[in-house]
Amino acid sequence: MANTFVKSANTKVLKELDFSDRRDYEDSMRGFICSVDGGVIPSNKGGKSFDVHHSDFLLSTCPETVNPSLWRQSQLIRIDGLFELIPNKVYQFRGYDVANMSFIRGEKGWLIIDTLCCMESAAAGLKLLREKVANLPVTCVMLTHSHGDHIKGLDGVLEKDTKIVIPKDMFKMHFAEELLAGIAMGRRSFFQFGVTLEHNEKGCLGGGVGTYYSLGQITESYNFDPNNLYEIGEDQTLTIDGVEIDFMYTPNAEAPTEMMMYFPQLKAVCTAEEINRTLHNLYTLRGAVVRNGKDWSKYIDNLLDRYSENVECSFGSHTWPTWGNKNIVEYYEKQRDMYKFIHDQTLRQANLGTTINELPEKVKLPKTLTSEFYNREYYGTVSHNTRAQYQLYLGFYDGNPANLNPLTPVKLGEKYVEAIGGEDKCISMAKESYESGEYQWAITLLNNVVFKNPQNYEARKLLAEIYRQNGYMQESSIWRNCYLTAAYELEHPMQKQEKLQSALASTYLLMKLPFNYFFDLMAVSMEPIAVENVDAIFNIEFEGIKEFGSVILKNSVLNNRDQRDKHPTLSLKCKKADLVDLIVKKINREEFLKKEGVTLEGKNVEDLFTFVDAIKIATLDFNIIEP
Incomplete structure (x- = not known):
């Protein structure tokens, strides 16, 4: 159960935002055609690739163990089905993976944008489209960027002579980002995405930008006929299967290589993962190259400059679409200004002498930005994004020689606990701090005890409880997952080991x-x-x-x-x-x-x-x- 401090913090959120505004619920259901029969996508190897019913608990009212704003977002991204965005032209398959798959109707067949995490989910989306709309061939697949949740289902929809359009060096970037540091990223992903957590009101709610990852067969080889492969390395216009597309190349923002698309005949924009109904990550907690908030904002501004008067539908690789020119322009402007504010104010503070871990107290978004649900911290946070921009320009070192050659966590724990007066004293102080709501200080005390003596089960138990309560307050799904996963691993070291072993990569x-x-x-x-x-x-x-x-x-x-x-x-x-x-x-x-x-x-x-x-x-x- 949530304690008094958590309940108070979560109640405060209800007063900060207009929860009576139901437009997002209406937009997320707009154009609904049907759901996958039974809500389950079977795996090619037996079992399930995805089961929408894992998140049925979200259909109830918000419990005390969840931040109400995150609960609302999680309800919205749970909504599943095939949707019609523009009559007879644009469709989207949502809610059966952490990402979306979109479809554009061409003269001869379907143009597909992104292919989800596995072949089974991608194939299920295409099958539903063909059954309910039109049984046409796949003439083109456009992959917006290099992250696995958008490309690993490719073989589930690829057909002979299908054209493939990708941003420049996409497969190279995919391997570079996921391969060399892939194991470290994979292990950290257990925390970011709550892999070991139960799907319930005390566990994982999803990923903030989408529901859970589908699990199934993935595309193993990206070797294609060069005559069918097109790379976008600059802004350019192509006509594919009768559909005119303005490609906008947007590297080093949300991904190392990425592209957005404007469809003049449809007055529609695919924003890829550059514009989402959340504050995204300028640094992802699983680990990756830091993203540039200035570049990110300029890509959005370029989109506004070119198409703001001629866009009526906006859809992306995550979350749900937006309709109406006024709504879209305001959405784009506030997303642009959010990333630019974080970038600019981080550097302003750095130039005033503010160091990396002082930034979260100094940089606060204005209310004109935070009052919008689509700018809330469901995925990224201002706290870790400001530190990301500091790292981008100045690196890990804050300039203080005391931090130039830090002690290892074990040595620090030993010295720290000794200086405090022993493990029991640290635990006693942590209890007092926890009871007074000073969670981070209590975590600091107990973390040092655990690194000095991981067999101190009293410290582990108390630290796990503090992590858990801290997780219950988070608006960010990934901060919640990190805290709750830490609690799980402190309390269940053997079960943790079994789950990790079962997830080891094959050859x-x-x-x-x-x-x-x-x-x-x-x-x-x-x-x-x-x-x-x-x-x-x-x-x-x-x-x-x-x-x-x-x-x-x-x-x-x-x-x-x-x-x-x-x-x-x-x-x-x-x-x-x-x-x-x-x-x-x-x-x-x-x-x-x-x-x-x-x-x-x-x-x-x-x-x-x-x-x-x-x-x-x-x-x-x-x-x-x-x-």
Whole structure:
């Protein structure tokens, strides 16, 4: 149950916003055609890819364990079905994934915008469209940006001769962002998206910009006929299947590469994920490259400058559409000004000497922006976005030498607890602070106890309770998920471990990586001490798939090139699957050498196996809230 402080904080929210305004509920249901039969999308491998009934609890009134503003948002993004946005022209499939899939009717078939998280959800959306609207071929798929929740269902809708339009270097950016730091991102995503939490009023409500992720088969290869692939690297106009489209290239805002679209014949805009009914992330808590709030705002302003007089329908990759020119222009303006305000005021404060962790107290959005539900902190927050802009320009260091070489969390915990007067004293002080509503100070005290002594179950229990109550107050879905996940992992370390182990990545991804990406991943997975005496050049060729190149191992650093070296110390030919199995320890050295097609030429065979033995593919089962 929520305590007195939580109840008071959540009640205060009811007075800050106009909850009697039902326009968003009306807009989110506008054009409704039908839902998926039974609300369940089956998985190709058995079980369910998505079940809308997991969030049926949102159909009731707001409980005391949820911020009322977040409850309202979660109800709206839960609304599911196929919707008609512009009669006979534009449709949208929403509520069966964290993202949306949109459809534009062309002269001969359907143009699809984004393909969700998995093939099953994407296929279900297309199937529903064909059953209820028109059974037409897929003439084009347009992928707005490089994040997985918009592209991994591609094979579920792709057909022969389907054109594919993407922003410049999209697949390269997708791999770069999710691959090299993918395990760390994946583990942190458990916190951001509440992966281990139950779906209920005391757990995960969704993702703020959409409901839960669908789980199913994903597109494993992005190799397409180059004649059917178009990259957008600048603003340009194309006509595809009779539909005129103005593409607006918007890199380094919500994603490393992204594009919005304007449809002149329809007076409609697809905003991709640049404009959403929430404050988005200038830094995402799962970890990613920081986004530039100034650039983001300028892309929105460019959209306004070009099309503000000729737009009547606006839809995006998340949340629900907006209709009417006046409504859309005001929406765009306030989204633009929100990101610009955060960017500008962060730098104003930085130039006044405000440091990174002081910013959240100094930068507050004006009421003209915060009074709009679409500018609330359902996903990003002003707190972590201001710190993101500081990091973008000034980095992690605040200029104070006291913070230049900080103690590790364990050493700090030991010294901190000793200085306070012991673990019991810290716990006693934390209880007093918690009871007086000083949650962050109580968290600081107990976090140091846990990092000094993770076996102190009294500290773990109290810290978990404080995290939980703190989570109940959050308007941001991802802050809520982070706090509640921390509470779960403190109280259920064994169950946490089981869930993490079950989520470990399989080897299929390694098989699909191109040569250079494959060895880039090996480079960040190699223990340097184990290879410090190796000086080698390997020419490697993967049989049957026409992949080859050279790998240079020297100074405990691995480099790769996409051509053979003239003077290798060793040449290896093998099936890629066999090398992958050797790397992930499915087979040993002797078994590898007996595999069909394995040939080695050169004197330094031991260097190859020293290198392979030094590779330790990371897994998701590392701790975050304890040592």
